[in-house]
Amino acid sequence: MSKSARPRRSVLYMPGSNARALEKAKTVGADGLILDLEDATAPDAKEIARRQVCEAVKGGGYGMRELIIRVNALSTRWGYEDIAAASQSGADAILLPKVESADAIRHMEAIMNASGAPEKMAIWAMMETPRSVLESTRIAEASPRMACLVMGTSDLAKELDCAHTRERLPFITSLGLCLLAARASGLSILDGVYLDLNDEPGFEYACSQGVEMGFDGKTLIHPKQVAACNQAFTPRAEDVLWSRKIIDAHAAAAMRGEGVCVVDGKLIENLHVESAKRLVAMAEMIDRMQ
Numbered sequence: 001m002s003k004s005a006r007p008r009r010s011v012l013y014m015p016g017s018n019a020r021a022l023e024k025a026k027t028v029g030a031d032g033l034i035l036d037l038e039d040a041t042a043p044d045a046k047e048i049a050r051r052q053v054c055e056a057v058k059g060g061g062y063g064m065r066e067l068i069i070r071v072n073a074l075s076t077r078w079g080y081e082d083i084a085a086a087s088q089s090g091a092d093a094i095l096l097p098k099v100e101s102a103d104a105i106r107h108m109e110a111i112m113n114a115s116g117a118p119e120k121m122a123i124w125a126m127m128e129t130p131r132s133v134l135e136s137t138r139i140a141e142a143s144p145r146m147a148c149l150v151m152g153t154s155d156l157a158k159e160l161d162c163a164h165t166r167e168r169l170p171f172i173t174s175l176g177l178c179l180l181a182a183r184a185s186g187l188s189i190l191d192g193v194y195l196d197l198n199d200e201p202g203f204e205y206a207c208s209q210g211v212e213m214g215f216d217g218k219t220l221i222h223p224k225q226v227a228a229c230n231q232a233f234t235p236r237a238e239d240v241l242w243s244r245k246i247i248d249a250h251a252a253a254a255m256r257g258e259g260v261c262v263v264d265g266k267l268i269e270n271l272h273v274e275s276a277k278r279l280v281a282m283a284e285m286i287d288r289m290q
């Protein structure tokens with residue numbers, strides 16, 4: 001189960017070099033924003049994007065949205081400077097792409113510490129190569145700063161040489177292994193992006209599949225994807241009602257000295273109550289964010 005009760009239903013990538021998108025993002029209803037210095041930023045715009053992104057974060061105006069800076073990998077000529085600058089930006093987290101080992105996380109952590117990153121600044125890691133999937137358990141537990149794994153299904157498809165199908169069977173093993181790694185370490189985990197901006201039914205299907213699999217939310221590439229994604233990952237009203245009902249019934253049973261109870265014909269044990277409390281806490285937090 002994730003350490004954080006913070007909603008991460010929808011997390012929108014935007015090119016760090018795109019000043020208009022950085023401004024637009026202040027009005028978009030995403031729970032989080034990934035200000036991207038990596039693949040969405042062209043090589044000759046990397047330095048400008050780094051400056052622009054750090055200034056935007058320092059400038060504020062993003063309300064309760066979680067701000068994450070995706071840096072370039074440490075194997076590139078921009079990686080070190082990106083991490084050093086992001087560490088001093090006030091962002092909530094730094095997202096490292098193409099992570100293939102726990103050492104890569106520890107290397108980034110050392111640069112963050114040396115650059116004065118506050119203790120609360122988290123590390124997020126992209127899971128987007130076969131090796132990152134196979135190393136996901138060690139990556140997830142590499143640092144106390146680790147907070148979230150992010151599926152990079154575009155790069156993964158390229159590396160696996162597999163197809164993007166509606167049911168995503170070619171990805172199921174990788175998604176499942178990363179989910180296990182995240183949950184075993186109490187981290188959040190976000191699903192990958194959906195690239196066809198005109199395929200609304202396909203996008204909604206991908207969101208509901210992500211909900212069923214247990215992802216905390218989904219990464220997005222365009223503001224038009226935010227509303228459907230939020231809807232899919234928001235606890236349903238009937239589930240919140242049911243959760244409150246079983247929490248109350250179980251508390252009443254405990255007062256009678258009983259460890260279990262039956263509500264509407266269903267056996268309720270402590271484990272159901274724990275999940276119910278988490279769902280209610282998430283729903284209440286989402287309500288407060290409206």
Ligand SMILES: CC(C)(COP(=O)(O)OP(=O)(O)OC[C@H]1O[C@@H](n2cnc3c(N)ncnc32)[C@H](O)[C@@H]1OP(=O)(O)O)[C@@H](O)C(=O)NCCC(=O)NCCSC(=O)C[C@H](O)C(=O)O
Pocket residue numbers: 012013014015020021022024025036039040126128151152153154155156192193221222223
């Ligand atoms: C795909 C886009 C290039 C489309 O951009 P554009 O043509 O500008 O779209 P629109 O005209 O429809 O935009 C309408 C307004 O919305 C703003 N906008 C668009 N996209 C974003 C965004 N992502 N964040 C914030 N704001 C956005 C436009 O500026 C317009 O604003 P306004 O004029 O004021 O009304 C574009 O959407 C885009 O660049 N998307 C992000 C692409 C990206 O970040 N890709 C990299 C991440 S995906 C990835 O790498 C995953 C992983 O690594 C893996 O391997 O899977």
Ligand SMILES: [Mg+2]
Pocket residue numbers: 039097128152154155
């Ligand atoms: Mg990628």
